[in-house]
Amino acid sequence: MPDTLLTVQSLKKVYEASTGVVEAVGDISFEMKRGELVCIVGPSGCGKTTLLKCIAGLLRPTAGTIDLNGNRVTSPPPNMALVFQEYGRSLFPWLTVRGNVELPLRHKTLSRAERDRLVDDALVAVGLDHAHKSYPWQLSGGMQQRVAIARAVAYQPEVLIMDEPFAAVDAQTRADLEDLVRALHLDRGMSILFVTHDIDESVYLGERVVVLSKSPTWVQEDLAIDLSAERDQITTRALPRFTELRTHVYEQIQRAKRGEAVRPSA
Amino acid sequence: MTLYTSTVITPQRRSRVWSKIGENTAYALGLPVLLVVIWGIWATLAPAQFFPSPTELVEAFIDTWIGPAFFTDVLPSLGRLAIGIVLSVLIGIVAGTLIGLNRWLRELLEPMLEFFRAVPPPVLLPIAVVLMGPTDAMKIVVIVIGSLWPVLLNTIEGVRSTDSVMTETARSFAVTSMERLRFLVLPAASPRIMAGVRQSLSIALILMVISELGYSSSGLGFQIVYFQRNYLIAEMWSGIVLLGLVGVLLAAIFTLVERRVLRWYHGIKEVERA
Numbered sequence: 001m002p003d004t005l006l007t008v009q010s011l012k013k014v015y016e017a018s019t020g021v022v023e024a025v026g027d028i029s030f031e032m033k034r035g036e037l038v039c040i041v042g043p044s045g046c047g048k049t050t051l052l053k054c055i056a057g058l059l060r061p062t063a064g065t066i067d068l069n070g071n072r073v074t075s076p077p078p079n080m081a082l083v084f085q086e087y088g089r090s091l092f093p094w095l096t097v098r099g100n101v102e103l104p105l106r107h108k109t110l111s112r113a114e115r116d117r118l119v120d121d122a123l124v125a126v127g128l129d130h131a132h133k134s135y136p137w138q139l140s141g142g143m144q145q146r147v148a149i150a151r152a153v154a155y156q157p158e159v160l161i162m163d164e165p166f167a168a169v170d171a172q173t174r175a176d177l178e179d180l181v182r183a184l185h186l187d188r189g190m191s192i193l194f195v196t197h198d199i200d201e202s203v204y205l206g207e208r209v210v211v212l213s214k215s216p217t218w219v220q221e222d223l224a225i226d227l228s229a230e231r232d233q234i235t236t237r238a239l240p241r242f243t244e245l246r247t248h249v250y251e252q253i254q255r256a257k258r259g260e261a262v263r264p265s266a
Numbered sequence: 267m268t269l270y271t272s273t274v275i276t277p278q279r280r281s282r283v284w285s286k287i288g289e290n291t292a293y294a295l296g297l298p299v300l301l302v303v304i305w306g307i308w309a310t311l312a313p314a315q316f317f318p319s320p321t322e323l324v325e326a327f328i329d330t331w332i333g334p335a336f337f338t339d340v341l342p343s344l345g346r347l348a349i350g351i352v353l354s355v356l357i358g359i360v361a362g363t364l365i366g367l368n369r370w371l372r373e374l375l376e377p378m379l380e381f382f383r384a385v386p387p388p389v390l391l392p393i394a395v396v397l398m399g400p401t402d403a404m405k406i407v408v409i410v411i412g413s414l415w416p417v418l419l420n421t422i423e424g425v426r427s428t429d430s431v432m433t434e435t436a437r438s439f440a441v442t443s444m445e446r447l448r449f450l451v452l453p454a455a456s457p458r459i460m461a462g463v464r465q466s467l468s469i470a471l472i473l474m475v476i477s478e479l480g481y482s483s484s485g486l487g488f489q490i491v492y493f494q495r496n497y498l499i500a501e502m503w504s505g506i507v508l509l510g511l512v513g514v515l516l517a518a519i520f521t522l523v524e525r526r527v528l529r530w531y532h533g534i535k536e537v538e539r540a
Contacts, residue, residue, distance in 0.1 A: 056438050082438040089431035094453040094530040103449055104439035137534045155439060 005159055005191050006032040006055070011064035013050050024050045026216030026263075028064070032159075032193060037185045039202035040195045041249065042212030042220075043257045048195045051217070052163050055193070056082055069158060081152035085164040087144040091136040091151075097123070098132040101151045122154035125188075126180060142173030146180070153184065159191045160184075167197070175233050178205055182231055199253060203227075203246045204236060211252045213261055220261050221252050318500040323507065326500035331508055335489070343486040344512065346402060347474040350409030354466050358414050359459060362421025363451065372422065379419065387412030387469075388476050395481045405477035405485075413470040420462030424455025457531050460524050467516050475509065486512075 013025040024047040032038050042048055053059040055066055057076040066073040068080065081104075084090040091100050101119045110118070123129045126146040136144050145165060152160050162181070166174045178201060184190050196202050202209045203225060211221040225245060227236060236242055255261045302320050309319030318326070331340060365371050391408055398404035428451055436446050452459075478487030486505060493502035525532070 053434075058434055058437060076438045076440055078440050080438070082435070084431055084435065086431050089429050090435045092432060092449065092453065093534055094456075095449065103445070104441060106445055107440065107442045135530055135533060137530070137537050151439075 003033055004031050005034040005036070005069060006193070007065075007067040008051075008055065009065045009067075011051065011054060011066065012062045013047070013054060013059065014062040023216040025054070025061075026213075027218045028212070030210055030219055030222060032191065034158075035189050035191055036208065037181075037192045037194065037206055038208045038210060039206030040193065040210045040212060041197065041199060041202040041253065042217065043214050043253055044197055045215060046212050046256070047215050047217045048197070048212065049163060051212075052161060052193075052195055056080060056161055079158040081155045081157035081160050083145070083148050083152050083160070083162040083165045085167050087141065087148050087165075087168070088136075090148055091144060093135060093137050095135075096132065097128060097134050097136065097139075097147050097150075100136065100147055101132075101154050104151060104155045118154045118156070119150075122150040125153055125184065126150045140173075142169045142177060145169060145177060149177075149180065149184075153188075153190075157190075159193060161193045161195075163195050164197060165194075166201070174201075179233065181205060186229060199246055199249050200237070203242060203249060204231060204233075209245075209249055211249060211256065213256045213263070214259060218263050220256055223249065223252075316499055318503060322500050323503055327504035327507060330489075330501045330504050339484050339486055339489050340508070342402070342484060343474055343478065346405050346409065346477075346485075347470060347512075350406045350413065350474065351467065351470050353406065353410045354413040354470065355417055355463055357410065358417025358462065358466070359421050359452075362418045362459075363425050363447070363455075365418075366422040366425025366455070367451070372426070376422075379415075379422075383415040383419065387473055391477060391480070400481040400483075405474070405482075408477040409470050409473045412473040413466040416462040416465035416469070417459065418462070420458040421455060424458030425451055427458075428454045453530075456527055460528055464520060464524075467520060468513070471509070471513055471516065 008031070009029050011025055011028040012023075015022040015024055028051060030038075040048060040051070050059065054061045055073065057066075057073045057080075060074070068077050071077065092103070095103065098119060101122055102115065105115050105118060108115075119132075120129065123132055126149050128143065128146050128150060131139060131143065136147055139147070148165070166177050169177065181192065181194065182205060185192055194202070194205055196205075206225050209221075209223045209225055210219055211223065212218070213220040223245070227239065227241060227245075252261070306320045309317065309322075313319070365375055387408065390411060394404050394408050394411075398407065432450060432454065436450050441449070475487035475490070478485035479491055482488040486509065490502055490505035490509075493499075493505060
């Protein structure tokens with residue numbers, strides 16, 4: 001098995017709008033290893049979601065390539081799961097929590113017992129095993145997002161892609177969910193690509209932070225986060241090294257916003 | 267955004283449920299009972315030829331409809347109505363889903379659908395009779411042609427407006443197209459579809475009567491016209507009452523089905539209101 005899980009090579013995406021051509025993503029290249037937790041952070045409107053949709057095979061890039069596990073991505077790959085920011089619109093309100101988690105497993109050739117085991121296991125992992133009969137709209141925002149995460153976990157993807165998943169939940173819930181993501185990464189060795197606009201979050205969660213420039217986007221910096229794997233909301237965030245890193249990323253984002261960073265000539 | 271609340275709905279206790287049902291029944295029956303009483307007093311004080319008293323009406327109702335007429339007139343009418351409704355709903359949903367999911371088909375058909383919908387179905391009755399004769403099939407076709415449109419157009423609209431994030435979710439998890447239809451497209455469209463079915467029911471009832479008016483020798487509609495023409499006033503009114511009861515029964519069945527199918531939808535609405 002190759003060590004590199006995901007390769008994004010010279011990705012470019014141009015939208016043809018009625019008002020003219022909009023270059024959302026200029027030239028993005030990065031790699032992600034198996035079992036890594038990579039955060040992508042950039043100024044707002046920098047084409048993070050566009051990049052994600054291209055990686056997920058939901059959008060076709062104008063130029064450049066994406067390889068997952070050595071296979072070219074042209075349509076949604078089977079070994080990838082997505083968690084969206086809008087949990088209210090990504091869970092199906094007519095299905096129960098269990099029904100939602102189970103839905104993507106239906107087309108996999110699994111025995112009934114195996115499927116049940118995966119669903120139960122995923123619900124336990126996110127701490128929602130008591131609510132499997134509820135409907136998503138009966139749950140709070142944070143719990144709904146846990147359901148979406150459980151659905152992704154049960155799917156057993158090789159890579160989990162999260163698109164600003166905690167942007168719409170309150171700060172306390174957000175801290176809990178961040179720790180849940182860390183736990184999934186550590187306990188299950190899941191490879192996670194986490195897109196966020198929150199600098200603290202990217203440093204706290206990631207083993208690497210990829211800083212994007214403003215649109216048309218390119219990779220401004222690829223920063224290794226040298227904090228220990230065991231992280232804690234209180235102690236980790238109080239470390240001097242954490243502060244250094246977040247300040248560094250913050251400055252990079254500010255430079256990106258002002259457009260000061262100069263794109264290296266290819 | 268009030269959808270994201272933490273409200274968890276717990277089922278009401280049984281005794282409260284029953285007292286609620288009793289209260290609702292009292293509200294539902296209160297006004298009709300009052301009106302019948304007023305009408306009874308009025309009819310005794312000032313008898314009128316064209317407006318029988320409630321007791322006369324009840325007698326006429328029992329004499330006319332309970333007995334052989336139930337099997338020769340009422341049941342066949344109701345049977346045609348039921349078949350007509352089932353066919354309209356089925357054709358409406360199947361065709362509506364196909365048209366709603368295919369953009370080129372939709373753009374091709376939509377102006378024509380608007381045109382056909384605008385044609386009042388009763389004017390097609392003479393043509394249907396010429397083409398098919400005064401048969402059961404003709405009457406069912408008339409019912410279907412008239413009551414198809416609300417279901418069809420609502421299904422098209424409902425299928426088309428499936429949430430983009432939900433569609434992307436299904437795509438990203440490689441959900442198969444049959445599963446997408448069953449677990450995403452149809453449930454997402456179901457509130458619109460049910461709204462269409464509700465409209466179709468009343469149109470179907472009207473067309474059931476109309477399809478029997480001119481070119482028939484039995485059926486509920488035929489009997490009512492027959493009584494009218496022969497000055498059997500109480501009998502005529504009893505037929506109209508029966509039609510009203512059929513309408514109420516249809517609405518009740520619809521409500522039962524709708525509650526089941528749209529449980530989630532009403533649940534969300536309840537949470538949003540809370």
